[in-house]
Amino acid sequence: MDSVTRPGPTTRTRIRQVTAGTARERRDDLATEEPLEIRIQAGETRRTVAITMRTPGHDFELAAGFLHGEGVIAPGDLSSIAYCTDDDVPPEARYNTVTVRLRGGRLPDLPGLDRHFMTSSACGVCGTASLDALHGRCSPLPAQEDLRVSPEVLYGLPHRLREGQGVFGKTGGLHAAGLFTAEGALLAIREDVGRHNAVDKLVGWAMMNGRLPLARHILMVSGRSSYEIMQKALAAGVPIVCAVSAPSSLAVDLAKEFGMTLVGFLREERFNIYSAPDRVLA
Known part of the structure; x- marks a missing residue:
């Protein structure tokens, strides 16, 4: 994987800039957008749970935060996170594929995660769980009478x-x-x-x-x-x-x-x- 170019958060391009009717050629920086495939593994079993379009950088945090937000893992479930070197991943895609290894020998239940198989960076996940379903894994927050901000x-x-x-x-x-x-x-x-x-x-x-x-x-x-x-x-x-x-x-x-x-x-x-x-x- 060392010979593979790792994508960065910005991509250089050439543009024609027009100002007050005058054009000039110049370089410009674009925000990089590339897919990230998130896989989870427990024991010898692994599964792809999402593909999201993202800006490269902090990919391990992105994978962990996504899985926590979807109720798939809790902090104690996480064993390791690494870029994927499985045989089915071509070298040019390895920095766009992350495997999250879990403690224990079996994958957790993955209710509703099929809706995440392709996630747009612009609009978030297409389709949302109902508030009733959210109650099944999240509790209302306490009033916190001592928490006040000015x-x-x-x-x-x-x-x-x-x-x-x-x-x-x-x-x-x-x-x-x-x-x-x-x-x-x-x-x-x-x-x-x-x-x-x-x-x-x-x-x-x-x-x-x-x-x-x-x-x-x-x-x-x-x-x-x-x-x-x-x-x-x-x-x-x-x-x-x-x-x-x-x-x-x-x-x-x-x-x-x-x-x-x-x-x-x-x-x-x-x-x-x-x-x-x-x-x-x-």
């Missing part, structure tokens, strides 16, 4: 998120998810062509570093908040989710159903609170 803390999150987007600064084409303390300190940030992938990478980082559940943290995402993002945040125990843009209707329904504080349109010292407003001192 508007000033929230006002600062978009700027801190943007400051940490190194690849976005080169390409202008990536989303980001940031994990913050209740005091507004940035703990980790991940970028990807898909917001849901960026959240998976963050959750995977927390899982692999023994930080789950994220009971006293804030998740901040660029763009909008969707059902998929809220589901992943709920599985990780995140009580407060903030977004630069609007939430979807199903995201709001999920937040209300499970006691999550959902903040939208967080920009320029204003925001809307769509559910569980008591966690925000306003």
Whole structure:
């Protein structure tokens, strides 16, 4: 595998730039988008559970976060994660295939994962489980009367998120998810062509570093908040989710159903609170 070129987060291309009617040739950086196949293995049994379009980088975190968000694995189930060297994987695809090895000798039940066999980086997983089904593996979050954040803390999150987007600064084409303390300190940030992938990478980082559940943290995402993002945040125990843009209707329904504080349109010292407003001192 050493002789195979590993894809990076950016790809160089040539463009013709037109400004005020004048054209010039120049180089440009694009956000890389390539497939990642996620396999799980227990004993000698393995199975492909998802193929997602992603920006290369933090692939192991992405795989771990995805499987945790779908209820497939808990932190104690993880044995190892590695790029796949199985005989059926051609050399040029090995950095796009990850095998997650589990403790124990048999694969877990995989209800509903067929819907993930091809996942778009742009829109998240096509089709969603019902809120009733989500109740089967996630519990509503506690009220946390001692967890209160100030508007000033929230006002600062978009700027801190943007400051940490190194690849976005080169390409202008990536989303980001940031994990913050209740005091507004940035703990980790991940970028990807898909917001849901960026959240998976963050959750995977927390899982692999023994930080789950994220009971006293804030998740901040660029763009909008969707059902998929809220589901992943709920599985990780995140009580407060903030977004630069609007939430979807199903995201709001999920937040209300499970006691999550959902903040939208967080920009320029204003925001809307769509559910569980008591966690925000306003």
